[in-house]
Amino acid sequence: MGCMRILPSLLLLAVGGIWVQAEGNALDTSEENMKRIARSLGVECTHCHLATDGKVDYEAPTPLKETAIHMKVHFVDSLKTADGEALRCVSCHNGAARFLPRDVKGAGPSNLSERMDRKEIIRMMRRQAKQLGVTCDFCHARSEDGRLAPAQPTRHKLMAKYMMDHFAGKLVTLDGKPATCQTCHRGQAEFLPRSRH
Numbered sequence: 001m002g003c004m005r006i007l008p009s010l011l012l013l014a015v016g017g018i019w020v021q022a023e024g025n026a027l028d029t030s031e032e033n034m035k036r037i038a039r040s041l042g043v044e045c046t047h048c049h050l051a052t053d054g055k056v057d058y059e060a061p062t063p064l065k066e067t068a069i070h071m072k073v074h075f076v077d078s079l080k081t082a083d084g085e086a087l088r089c090v091s092c093h094n095g096a097a098r099f100l101p102r103d104v105k106g107a108g109p110s111n112l113s114e115r116m117d118r119k120e121i122i123r124m125m126r127r128q129a130k131q132l133g134v135t136c137d138f139c140h141a142r143s144e145d146g147r148l149a150p151a152q153p154t155r156h157k158l159m160a161k162y163m164m165d166h167f168a169g170k171l172v173t174l175d176g177k178p179a180t181c182q183t184c185h186r187g188q189a190e191f192l193p194r195s196r197h
Contacts, residue, residue, distance in 0.1 A: 027072050029058075037068070040089035041097045066193045079171050079179055087171070100159045107153040128160070131181035132189045 038044060048064040050057045071089070079087045093099050101107075112121045129135060136148060139156040143149040163181075171179040185191050 027069055037089050040095065041093045042095040043097050047097065063193065070193050074184065079173060079183070082170050082172050082178075092167070100162050102155050102158060104153045104155060104158060107158055111151055128181050131187065132185050133187040134189050138189060 034045065038047070041047065045051075045056055045058075048062060048068060050060045050062060075092075076087050076089065081087065081091070116124070125136070129138070132138070139154060139160060140148045140150060141152045141154050143152075167179070169178065171183075173179060173183060
């Protein structure tokens, strides 16, 4: 029985490289694929791997390696583009490790009412709040009188707008269902493994 718990974390040797077993899926850790992932994120090897005295320890566990495996299992292997293409790291990251905008400096007010009527906005936001396990204050700032200030840019609003503009309707699950906030977040605003450490 103990052997069965150890097996998923063993490195499996495969033709052309090493494959790391991760929750039933394998991550190709061949040099060629690792370079492809690094390019997709615009990073060097030491972004995920530990380096001590100029030597890189590729086998040591790190939070970002755990994140990469999580992303492989829950995104790359579980989603595809709406036109049926396989998802890859570059599909979302496009050369940036942190691809979602977070800096509100210079961000203009965002106003969904330009595209949607109020009732539709309220329904969508309630659904999103439930799928992320948050309240309105997670994305929205409050004005001095305590009321929500929907036009004021915030970090989480920028991120949500980017997701809606770039991925809503463009990603589907393997069985063809549209990807929603719930598909990835599963009721948690911070869903990546490193955010739980």
